[in-house]
Amino acid sequence: MSRALAAAIAALAVAACSSTPIADAPSAPQAAIAETAPPPPSRPAHPDLSGFWSLNRGKPVRDPALAAKLPADTVIVDDTGGPELPIGDYGGLKPKPEALAIAKAWKPADDMTLDKVCAPPSIIYALQGPFPIEIFQGTELIVMKLEYYDMVRIIFMNRAEHLPPEVPHTKVGDSIGRWEGDTLVVDTTHLLAATVTNNGLFHSDNARVVERFRLGADGKTLNATQEFEDPDTLENRGVRFITWTARAGDHVFPYECDPRFAENYNK
Amino acid sequence: MHKVIGSLCFAAAFLACAGVAEAHHSFAAFFDSEKTRTITGKVTKFLFVNPHGTIELDVKGANGKTEAWRIETNAPVLLRRLGWTKESISYGQTITVVGWPARDGANYLRLQRATDEAGKQIGRSMATGDQQ
Known part of the structure; x- marks a missing residue:
């Protein structure tokens, strides 16, 4: 009797520790394991955009699926990444008279002061810059860290309406997101006035941004469009195409802007 | 009439907003991307901070007089990925930029690349068009 019990215990131990199925193991313990095991992995409902994304050098990919979503009157602003538009060139954007007057009066040196040099742009200029981003994707929220000026965006996936108008505006604004098939669509309002092209053209506090993010076929490229419109400063609507490449194991660095740089322009 | 007043109010309000909103450094406004200049000098200061680093050099001119030059770098947060650190350049070191x-013709450059006295490149080069 005791020998039989010892043999049964040994068989159970082997069955529990073995990584391969044992054909003649008792059925009761297997059933118990089956009851507590997690369900088999299912295909994620949406693509996972999580990770570190380094901005591509050169021209961004113009993903036809994203381009097809652009309204007909949208002009492509072709300054993504390092290059910047010269003074007086707004990349096809048509400033309204007041905004154009401000742009023409703009002097680059005016910005190089201790109190202004560390003020970040809004996401309209910041996202296309040659700085990486890091995405943390959840179901309720998606967090996007920009290396540029340590900006952090929170995209609310659990909200269909924007915040009330009286809520303070910021450089990252109020972003609400939704999935359209394999594309993350982000709608942003509540932005603070800031530069559009870094050469004197500003958007107002009433700008609105619609972004679409979609993985490339290899899963290692992230393509986006960032449309923006501003009834106060622009006659037409603009868009930038942006492309990043995944880099596993990397993370955004702290930016920690130091205004002493402005001293170079005041000597 | 109301429309005119409304427009003027908007313009005034927007000008006020714009004054505090604009803060970013524009490469194209300050530097000529069609030209390059090479200088060699002794480092008197190296500030490795965002939004841009600064190298100051004493450079001996053709007339034998020493001129003070300043070099603006890309954002150090980007330079770190190109092998730069705040120890990449030392005070008193002779470098070529x-x-x-x-x-505006000032003794001021935007860095493309730098080498030490032995001709070894410091970090890796900025790619063309990397102007941030």
């Missing part, structure tokens, strides 16, 4: 000259 290739850069884009300031449009």
